[in-house]
Each structure stands twice: as structure tokens, then as C-alpha cells.
Amino acid sequence: MNGRFGDVVREAFAFLNDPLVWTRPGGLLDLIGEHLLMTLAAVGAAAALALPLGAWLGHARPGERRPGNRRPRFPLGAAGVVVALSNASRALPTLAIILLLATAGLFGNGATVAAAAVFAVPVLLAGAYDGVSGADPAARDAARGLGCSPARILLTVEVPLAVPLVAAGLRTAVVQVVATIPLAALAGGGGLGRVIAFGMGTQRYGQVLAGGLLVAALCLLVDAALAVGQRAVAPRALRGR
């Protein structure tokens, strides 16, 4: 263990051990609160767009080859579009979007939320689409046989069956957004990333390390909390699978 490493670690823990660092206005507690609020806003905005769209795509499956929809009009079906979107979003660096938004004059928390939402949409869309389109065809047929309208089939059969996959998508999206927001601090955004950006700017690498540890801990905690929630929201009949 070299001296430099020890120094950085000591500095990081000294930083984290100072109660004032946590409780002062604009301190770590405030930053964590801000971070979580931004996450909520980004995931909320992305979910409002992606979940209904994904459910509808999974229900109607426009352009796909299947019985009752015999002549697909597009080269890619809905599934192809969803897959292509989520693949493209993987290749696009988050940093690039954040920097491009910032150079376009969109700074601060609003732009950060927008950038994070852009990356949450494909995840949520895929979850909703896979969940609804993967609903057991027998259940769907049974509902149709009972005289349910397509809208009713969607709401009372397909959506409840899709809950586990949608919940999994939400969990992934939330954790991803919590992880993305710190990047925006490099371009002047808020949240816990500020600790890292500030430490870098002033060459206090202990503080950078402290920020990294905090962001990692926040992500793991949020993920664990959502794992519990994910189990709780699954319809009883689907649990234990």
C-alpha cells in the first residue's frame, strides 16, 4: 500500500466523518435529497411516456407477423423497433448527451433530468412491451371468450400479467438514473455527483473517492429497496415463480 493511496483513503474518511459535511445547507443530506428528487422526476417523466406506449405496442403489436395481423406493413415490427431503440441507447454515451445539452444552453437540473429520462425510456419501454406481449395467449383467449373488449383484456389480463416485468424494468431504470445523474455534475448539474466534480476541480482526490463511495452506496441501497418492492407488487398468483 503506497502512501498516496493511504492519504486519499484517509482524506475520504475524514470527509465522510465530519457531521457538518452532512448536515450543513447544501451538504451531503441535501445533495442526496436532490439526487433522489431528480431521479423521481426523470423516471416519472420516462414512465409516463414509455409505459402506456409499451403496453399499447405489446397489445396491438403493429406490423408484426401474427394471426389476425397478416400483412405487416413495416420491415420491422413493434418488437424490432423496441429492440433497435434499446440497442442504440446502449451505444450512445450518456456523457455525450449531457455535454451536448449543456452546450445547447440547457444547463442545470432540468437538463440533467431530461438526459437521464432519455436513457430510462428504452428500458421501461422494453419492460412494458415484453410484459404485455408475453402474456399467456390462453389467458388472453379466455378473456376474449368471456366477451371482454380489447381494452378490457389489456387492463384486466395483460397488464396484471405484465407487472413483474414492468417492475423489473422500473428497478433497472431507477438504478440506472441514480447512476447517470452524477455524470451530469461534470457539466454543472446537481446531486451527489457535485462532490465528485468539486473534488476533481480542486484536486481533492479524497473527496472524489468519498463521492464515488456515496454514489455506489446510494445505488446499492436503492436497488435493494426496489428488490423488496418488486416482490411486493407482483400479483399473488405470479409470486414464487
Next chain:
Amino acid sequence: MPGNPWVSWTWVLDNAGLLGTRTWQHLLLTVEAVAIATAIALPVALLVVRRRRLAGALVGVASVVYTVPSLALFTILAPLLGIGRTPVLVGLVLYALLVLLRQTLAGLQSVDPAVLEAARGLGYGSWQTTWRVRLPAALPAVVSALRLATVSTVALVTVGVVVGYGGLGQLMFEGFRNNFHRAQITAATLACLLLALALDLVLWGLGRAVTPWTRRRTT
């Protein structure tokens, strides 16, 4: 703003050398990270495939590491390994490892039990079954895992700017610091996307070449 265009071919021509260097760094880092991750993930997956509980535990540990954001992981690794290339490389390997391990294991485990039974009937031992039956059957899954890992690694490299080694990300960030020089950020972003696309195409072609049997039935 006339003085700060989004796209500038002149900038690309003037800075072709720099763009080339950064793209090359980016490419090398990506290839090296995915190669190391594959060299670890593939043998490990083959070793643990028949021990379901161990496999589950390994994937669990890898998922926890995967949950840690890249920015945080790089900053945590930096004091340990020094600023520069090493922490980025190690971080990238860790991320690619989970993707490869999970998908490869899923591929190896989803082999038709009847096929495994048939292999045993032919007198294959457990090693021969893994090597000559499971592995070829899982190859498509391995290839798709490689593509996924490679494409996400290309995007992740850019985060390496926090420890001073981000390949094309370095170019983006310098452009940002340099009076929001848009042409530089856009050029670096496009280069990054093209790199991801090119590598994906190469792996796709490679995948087709090593699994000729998957095409026989569809034609």
C-alpha cells in the same frame, strides 16, 4: 451562434490526427477490456455450469458490482491503481464480466436436456459434454453477449474522463471545457457511435461465421 456550429467538417479535417489517436485509444481499450473479460468469463462459466448454486452466487456478486455506477467505480479504483488507463480498464473488465458471465451461463444451461441425454448415451463424459455439446449450443448466446458487452463498453469508456483516460470522451470533455466547442463534441460523439456500430458489425459477422448451423434451417 454562427461561430460555433454543431457540425464542422473543417474541424474534423484540421484535427484528423487527434481524432484518430483518440479513436485508436478508445478502440484498444474496448477490445482489451472485452478480451480480458471473455478470457475470464468463458472458462468460469464452463467450470460452474453444472453447479447451479455456485453459478447463481457468482452472478449475484457480479450483479452487485454491476450496480455500482461507472463514474463511482472509476473514482474508487483510481487511488488504488493510479490515475490513467488502468482503473478504466479494470472497471470496464468488471462491467463486461457480468454481461458475459450471465448470458453465457444462461446459454450453457438452456441446452435441450434430450441433447445432453443423447450425448451421455453416446458415451460422452461430463467434460466432453460441456466442451462438445454445451459450448457449441451456447455459441449464439456467447456471441450476442459479446456484442452487448462490446457496445456498452464503447459507451462506458467515455466516463473514463473522470480519471483522465476517456478516449473519445476526453475529446468531448475538452470540447466542452474549451468554450463549449460544439463541433468537437459532436464529432467525438459520432466517432463513438460509428466505432460501436463497426465493432458490432464485425462481431455479428464473426458470429455468423462460427455458427453456420443456425442458418441452415431458416433458408
